[in-house]
Amino acid sequence: MDQLSGLPKTQYEELKSLANDWASGVVSLQIGAPSVADMKRCAREFQEGTQHRLQSEDGNLFQYGVTQGDGKFREQMSKFLTEKYDDEVSCEDLMVTCGASHGLYMASTLLFNRGDIVFVEDPTYFIALDVFKDMGMTIVSIPSKDSFDVDELEKLLCKHQQTSKFEPSDKHPYWAMLFLVPTFNNPRGYCLSEEKCKKVIQLARKYDLFVICDDVYNLLTYIPADKPGNPPRPAPKRLFAYDKKTDPDYKGNVVSNGSFSKILGPGLRCGWMEAPVRTLNVLRFSAVTRSGGGWNNYTSGILASVIELGLLSEHILDLQTKYKRHLDAMCEVLTNEMPPEVKFTKPQGGYFIWVELPERINIIELREYCLKEYKVTFAPGPSFSIDRNFKNCMRLAITYNEVDDLVCALKNVCTATQKFCKESTQKM
Numbered sequence: 001m002d003q004l005s006g007l008p009k010t011q012y013e014e015l016k017s018l019a020n021d022w023a024s025g026v027v028s029l030q031i032g033a034p035s036v037a038d039m040k041r042c043a044r045e046f047q048e049g050t051q052h053r054l055q056s057e058d059g060n061l062f063q064y065g066v067t068q069g070d071g072k073f074r075e076q077m078s079k080f081l082t083e084k085y086d087d088e089v090s091c092e093d094l095m096v097t098c099g100a101s102h103g104l105y106m107a108s109t110l111l112f113n114r115g116d117i118v119f120v121e122d123p124t125y126f127i128a129l130d131v132f133k134d135m136g137m138t139i140v141s142i143p144s145k146d147s148f149d150v151d152e153l154e155k156l157l158c159k160h161q162q163t164s165k166f167e168p169s170d171k172h173p174y175w176a177m178l179f180l181v182p183t184f185n186n187p188r189g190y191c192l193s194e195e196k197c198k199k200v201i202q203l204a205r206k207y208d209l210f211v212i213c214d215d216v217y218n219l220l221t222y223i224p225a226d227k228p229g230n231p232p233r234p235a236p237k238r239l240f241a242y243d244k245k246t247d248p249d250y251k252g253n254v255v256s257n258g259s260f261s262k263i264l265g266p267g268l269r270c271g272w273m274e275a276p277v278r279t280l281n282v283l284r285f286s287a288v289t290r291s292g293g294g295w296n297n298y299t300s301g302i303l304a305s306v307i308e309l310g311l312l313s314e315h316i317l318d319l320q321t322k323y324k325r326h327l328d329a330m331c332e333v334l335t336n337e338m339p340p341e342v343k344f345t346k347p348q349g350g351y352f353i354w355v356e357l358p359e360r361i362n363i364i365e366l367r368e369y370c371l372k373e374y375k376v377t378f379a380p381g382p383s384f385s386i387d388r389n390f391k392n393c394m395r396l397a398i399t400y401n402e403v404d405d406l407v408c409a410l411k412n413v414c415t416a417t418q419k420f421c422k423e424s425t426q427k428m
Contacts, residue, residue, distance in 0.1 A: 027409040030379035031400040032351045042265040049306035061301040065294025067284040069096025073304040080307050084219055086234045087241050096300045099271040100216050100259035107212055108135050110282050117176040121148050123384030125186045128179055141386050147190045150199045157207045173278050174210035182239045184217035184350025187384050187395040191236045201242045204253035213239050215256045217350035219263050219316055222324040232320050235349055240274050252276020263316055270296045326398040329407050337414035339421045353396045360424045361392045374412035
């Protein structure tokens with residue numbers, strides 16, 4: 001029997017499973033979503049934003065939207081991201097989506113065909129793997145030890161392109177796809193270094209590679225400010241910024257795929273793509289976009305007011321303070337109560353902590369034990385790997401529960417881990 005057969009396949013199924021577990025008091029450390037308290041605040045902010053936008057609305061917000069998205073939204077979003085990234089973001093590069101999952105699906109279906117190659121880091125975001133399976137794409141995993149291995153990517157690119165019969169066209173300008181989570185990586189929390197970012201761009205241009213970045217955590221940075229009282233420093237520069245239009249060999253190979261799901265509310269089903277012209281043209285002029293108009297026209301219009309009124313900035317700043325407190329508390333528990341042979345690296349932003357246990361520990365068995373004995377669950381490492389690697393690793397989410405529940409649940413996981421480590425040592 002497959003040890004992973006009992007794992008939830010999708011985020012929806014995870015939430016549905018949790019709804020049943022709540023009644024029996026199960027605490028989940030696996031869900032990557034904002035808390036109930038965060039959602040209540042979102043309701044108040046959206047009420048204010050709705051009133052602001054509809055007071056001046058001439059009716060176009062209820063019409064088919066322009067294919068690239070509401071103009072006011074893209075204008076406000078470009079200003080907002082420019083400030084938060086500390087790097088120029090042009091509204092001409094932005095396109096509204098129904099969230100990062102939708103952006104990934106649109107890019108996959110419109111730019112690639114069944115059987116085309118997608119390179120993924122190992123481990124990676126598990127539902128992205130499901131998207132590529134649904135598409136019938138050929139998934140090639142890139143073995144990586146501590147962070148993304150660019151040298152291994154280059155070897156695989158050279159190997160697979162030798163047998164390729166790819167001929168670029170306007171509708172299919174890219175040979176293969178690379179899916180990355182370069183900033184506050186899911187599941188491992190790291191950020192891609194400047195040196196590796198530059199090398200990825202070089203390889204993307206050389207091999208006609210389409211690089212889509214799951215940039216949903218970039219704004220949730222916990223890097224301390226230079227001066228007391230100032231907001232946290234921006235995250236490292238996104239990969240899109242390294243694909244410079246002024247370079248003589250620029251083609252446009254990188255997309256930054258963003259979402260409001262992690263920074264405001266997943267139920268909004270709204271996001272954005274920052275993309276080059278040749279990608280935008282394929283997405284904008286697809287039949288489904290021309291038929292239905294710009295994506296999520298109404299919601300993005302209200303979000304324009306939420307941004308303009310400063311509500312989103314305030315919301316994110318409060319999340320940064322709250323999640324930093326959660327992160328510090330959980331890392332303190334891991335440091336003090338996990339066996340010394342357990343390893344983890346404290347991330348500087350995002351939603352997750354990646355924990356590596358001794359190789360002799362079966363993470364699926366530990367997870368089942370935690371659920372049975374302590375009513376606590378977490379995301380097991382193999383679910384993030386197409387090859388079912390990382391059988392001794394877990395991912396812990398810092399956002400979904402309040403801090404006291406997080407600490408209590410994690411202490412129980414630590415107690416269970418101590419038991420497993422001790423028993424496995426005795427069997428050696």
